Amino acid sequence: MSEIKRDAFVDGRWVAGDKRFAVTDPFDDGVVAEVTDGDEAMMDTAVASAAKAFPIWARRPAPERGKLLGQLGARMLADERRLAELCTRENGKPLKESLAEVRYAASFLTWFGGEAGRVYGETIPASNPGQRLLVTREPIGPAAVITPWNFPYAMLTRKLGAALAAGCTVVAKPAEATPLGTLAVAELAQEVGVPAGVFNVVPTTRAREVGGHLLAAKAIRKISFTGSTEVGMLIARNAAADLKRVSLELGGNAPFVVLSDADLDAAVAGSLVAKFRNSGQTCVAANRFILEAPIAEAFTAKLRAAVAELVTGRGSDPGTDVGPVIDDAAAKKIAGLVADAVKRGARVVHGTPPDGTSRLIAPIILDGVTPEMAVWTTEIFGPVIALRTASDEASAIAQANDTDFGLVAYLYTRDGARQLRVAEALEAGMVGINEGLVSTAQAPFGGIKHSGLGREGSRHGIDDYTNLKYIALRIG
Numbered sequence: 001m002s003e004i005k006r007d008a009f010v011d012g013r014w015v016a017g018d019k020r021f022a023v024t025d026p027f028d029d030g031v032v033a034e035v036t037d038g039d040e041a042m043m044d045t046a047v048a049s050a051a052k053a054f055p056i057w058a059r060r061p062a063p064e065r066g067k068l069l070g071q072l073g074a075r076m077l078a079d080e081r082r083l084a085e086l087c088t089r090e091n092g093k094p095l096k097e098s099l100a101e102v103r104y105a106a107s108f109l110t111w112f113g114g115e116a117g118r119v120y121g122e123t124i125p126a127s128n129p130g131q132r133l134l135v136t137r138e139p140i141g142p143a144a145v146i147t148p149w150n151f152p153y154a155m156l157t158r159k160l161g162a163a164l165a166a167g168c169t170v171v172a173k174p175a176e177a178t179p180l181g182t183l184a185v186a187e188l189a190q191e192v193g194v195p196a197g198v199f200n201v202v203p204t205t206r207a208r209e210v211g212g213h214l215l216a217a218k219a220i221r222k223i224s225f226t227g228s229t230e231v232g233m234l235i236a237r238n239a240a241a242d243l244k245r246v247s248l249e250l251g252g253n254a255p256f257v258v259l260s261d262a263d264l265d266a267a268v269a270g271s272l273v274a275k276f277r278n279s280g281q282t283c284v285a286a287n288r289f290i291l292e293a294p295i296a297e298a299f300t301a302k303l304r305a306a307v308a309e310l311v312t313g314r315g316s317d318p319g320t321d322v323g324p325v326i327d328d329a330a331a332k333k334i335a336g337l338v339a340d341a342v343k344r345g346a347r348v349v350h351g352t353p354p355d356g357t358s359r360l361i362a363p364i365i366l367d368g369v370t371p372e373m374a375v376w377t378t379e380i381f382g383p384v385i386a387l388r389t390a391s392d393e394a395s396a397i398a399q400a401n402d403t404d405f406g407l408v409a410y411l412y413t414r415d416g417a418r419q420l421r422v423a424e425a426l427e428a429g430m431v432g433i434n435e436g437l438v439s440t441a442q443a444p445f446g447g448i449k450h451s452g453l454g455r456e457g458s459r460h461g462i463d464d465y466t467n468l469k470y471i472a473l474r475i476g
């Protein structure tokens with residue numbers, strides 16, 4: 001594998017544009033690469049190539065498509081160190097998290113590589129003896145894939161794997177902050193023999209215009225987006241004009257419920273995973289800690305002790321647990337949320353409120369948070385823990401569900417009946433019971449309410465890239 005790829009990847013070729021933009025390291029602003037800034041014309045070429053490649057790719061035997069996906073996953077793993085270092089440079093996350101992300105990303109390719117050969121149809125018993133009723137699943141068509149900066153590899157492969165397994169072709173527009181990982185995957189795809197036009201990547205700084213141009217293209221029949229709820233809703237509204245199929249993986253505001261009989265050490269360990277991965281910048285980040293009154297004090301004490309051990313610093317330093325947040329706007333937003341909470345009466349029980357001038361933000365724990373505080377109602381996307389007490393189980397459930405979002409909920413309790421009772425009552429697409437990390441390629445990832453539409457990963461992930469075709473056959 002060569003130097004960092006920095007041009008668009010269109011129709012199997014690396015295409016340099018007239019304009020470039022700098023991708024910088026969030027830790028020190030060092031320029032990682034000057035990347036081609038794609039425009040509408042480049043996007044048109046990418047869409048045309050995906051449209052041209054589609055019928056050929058769709059007709060290719062599914063096991064062959066699956067084999068290529070498996071090879072791409074293996075190729076990522078073989079290069080995991082280099083890919084992880086690249087991720088830490090463009091995203092800022094600790095190297096150990098980047099490595100975990102590369103493996104997680106590769107697991108989607110392996111998983112969907114297997115699933116490609118299992119896109120089964122059905123036969124349906126007919127009422128009429130002269131008929132046979134068949135149902136097949138066909139790829140929808142060329143897919144537009146728009147990804148965020150927080151998991152540059154995994155958010156891509158979770159879509160790419162499903163799309164290519166189903167027989168769709170892809171035009172990807174990565175986030176402006178982190179296009180390099182996507183381009184690196186494109187290079188590996190080229191190496192393992194993914195045909196020209198099947199996977200195209202166009203980076204751009206003009207997401208609304210050039211990204212919007214991609215989404216509006218007539219040939220695009222499927223849109224898969226991961227990002228903010230605001231942009232997701234806009235995309236869904238625009239897609240309605242052409243009735244394109246849309247999958248949206250949007251924001252969260254995850255409750256982390258610790259009930260009175262919980263194993264507090266396990267709950268603390270789960271909190272660290274659910275809160276601090278990627279400095280809190282994950283859509284599944286625990287956002288609202290809801291503690292049943294009898295254990296609130298003991299849990300908070302243990303949490304403070306554990307959080308005090310976390311090291312904040314440069315992602316490439318081996319001891320770092322919490323890297324910088326992605327950009328200055330993120331740092332300012334987080335500082336504003338903490339300041340608002342403190343002004344409204346929250347107590348800082350660990351850490352120092354950030355002033356918004358540094359992207360390096362050490363963990364903060366706020367106690368006595370109320371629903372009037374923006375830190376409770378907004379997706380924090382930073383290393384801030386907001387704690388609130390609930391008098392009992394019913395009140396904890398009510399607090400947990402008091403949000404427009406519904407991506408994931410975390411629940412800590414040792415009581416088996418409570419586990420199921422509360423999990424069923426929680427309004428979320430996913431529930432982790434005594435588990436702070438629910439994401440895995442085998443399971444359906446996705447939300448309800450304002451957290452999105454559709455599911456990614458698992459055997460259900462392919463559904464979002466297929467249409468059912470019903471065939472009625474008269475045999476006599």
Ligand code: ADP
Pocket residue numbers: 146147148149173174175176207208209211212226227228229231232234
């Ligand atoms: P985040 O807060 O994670 O940056 P965004 O929703 O702004 O979330 O961005 C997620 C992805 O959507 C990025 O690739 C971004 O460039 C892209 N994006 C943002 N606005 C638009 C838009 N109007 N049309 C298409 N893509 C967009």
